[in-house]
Amino acid sequence: KAGVTQTPRYLIKTRGQQVTLSCSPISGHRSVSWYQQTPGQGLQFLFEYFSETQRNKGNFPGRFSGRQFSNSRSEMNVSTLELGDSALYLCASSPSPFAGAPYEQYFGPGTRLTVT
């Protein structure tokens, strides 16, 4: 089975711009979660989508948004980029939703975003 794929792998943007990152989950997985990883804050949960619905959201400003398509692929958008948004953005897929079941997830390789 192919793993989780993320595109692009690397991205450089300037402050004020917006960016869209893409994630394709493992075939058959309907849950996609997004995380931000930085040296200072570690791995932080952004949001989770299941069956095209955002089910859970972490403590990030509204500039961070996402969506999921009917084929479970997901996109994450960050508007009005700030220098502090420079991070590794990881996507993870799971066969189960967050709620109501034991939850294991598999990470993609990440998109490294640099904001200058």
Add this chain to the structure above:
Amino acid sequence: EDKVVQSPLSLVVHEGDTVTLNCSYEVTNFRSLLWYKQEKKAPTFLFMLTSSGIEKKSGRLSSILDKKELFSILNITATQTGDSAIYLCAVYNNNDMRFGAGTRLTVKP
């Protein structure tokens, strides 16, 4: 506030040593605890623990959860240089997946 604390933050051992990594948590509505290994890439899944006292084992790695004392340990026996990585503990509670800061393990030849 929910939190996940891992210790030690870093550890240097020699090949063949046994190591124990710790993860303690304070999380409402605990559902499961997960361990990941992260090298120079995305985290790879190691174990998921939901019940106290049941050891999960995979080769030289094993892990156990204590839901009364709110902690988990990850043991690695006969360490190899390929075990060098950051080991992440995460706790999920239906609404959030909260990660610890990780333990950086370095295994020297």
